[in-house]
Amino acid sequence: MFYKSYLLILISLIMFSFFEKANAKYKKLFFDLNIKSIDNEVINLSKFKGKTVLLVNVASKCGFTKQYTDLQTLYEKYKDKGFSVIAVPSNQFGGQEPGSNTEIKDFCETNFNITFPITNKVDVKGKDAHTLYKWAKENYGNSTVPKWNFHKILINKEGKIHDTFNPFISPLSDKIIKQIELVL
Template sequence: MAVYDFKVNNYKDEEVGLDEYKGKVLLIVNTATKCGFTPQYDELQDLYEKYNSQGFEILDFPCNQFGAQAPGSNEEIHSFCDAKFGITFPMFSKIEVNGDEAHPLYKYLVEQKGFNGFDEGHELTSVLNEMLGKADPDFAKKPSIKWNFTKFLVDREGNVVARFEPTDNMGIVDEKVRELL
């Protein structure tokens, strides 16, 4: 089993096989348009522009599971991201990333790389830890997606090699992408 074995729908609800991305380095991200981390779209677009010509793709999966912060239709989300951030990387249909209705791709991703905690130096880490801890005191022991803008890095062979939480510095993400290219 590899990332390439999954099929997803693009934001126009057309089926896409992830085998279209064979041989590329991928960053798979669950996103939201009304989140405190939404400005990361700027950094993601910068990363995409920097490395796309070298075989790098970002696959954007809007998700409304965390604070209902991805409202709207696929088309509305796409239009917002285009207008506000000039996003040019592929955007897919809104999905669920946790629970019984989680997309099989995300079930696979969290099996490959579980949660290792938030960056203690980030200003929102204490807020996330407190909020998630109230809902589930054992949240940190579970591999599930904790919030919007969790990122999975996939090498050119389709192996999930790293997971980055929304609190992780994008400079670290850039460094890991560069190593794989």
């Protein structure tokens, strides 16, 4: 009997340790940070305070690049309800974002009519990752670290991470839309 009770307590402790990210002690919120725009101007993320944001690392020469169309559609659908997409170009995955900021901006506007914010090209993983991605990992764990282009991080109105989605999940998938609607 003692062994079963001990085992039950041990399993419970292990299970609850997986929920640690939900109880993260945020020293800073998403809205306390900033990042430079594709035009090299500071984007103070406090301007998104009270909004839901889908942060997506992007690349122009990736097999997932067509997701720009879905991201724009998603943005258009929910922008009037307090939602935004922020695209973060990165060249860390297969060298698939080799262009300059000007080339990236022209590509996005010409091919996909992007109207949501696009940031300066930055690192999104590793020791040189942008502060925004270091903040995400520190507060929510490894699921925020992109494994490839078009990884998505959903930020809620409180400036905390609500969920993450891998590149294979379409921005217009039921899974993402359900979570966006939940936190709008």
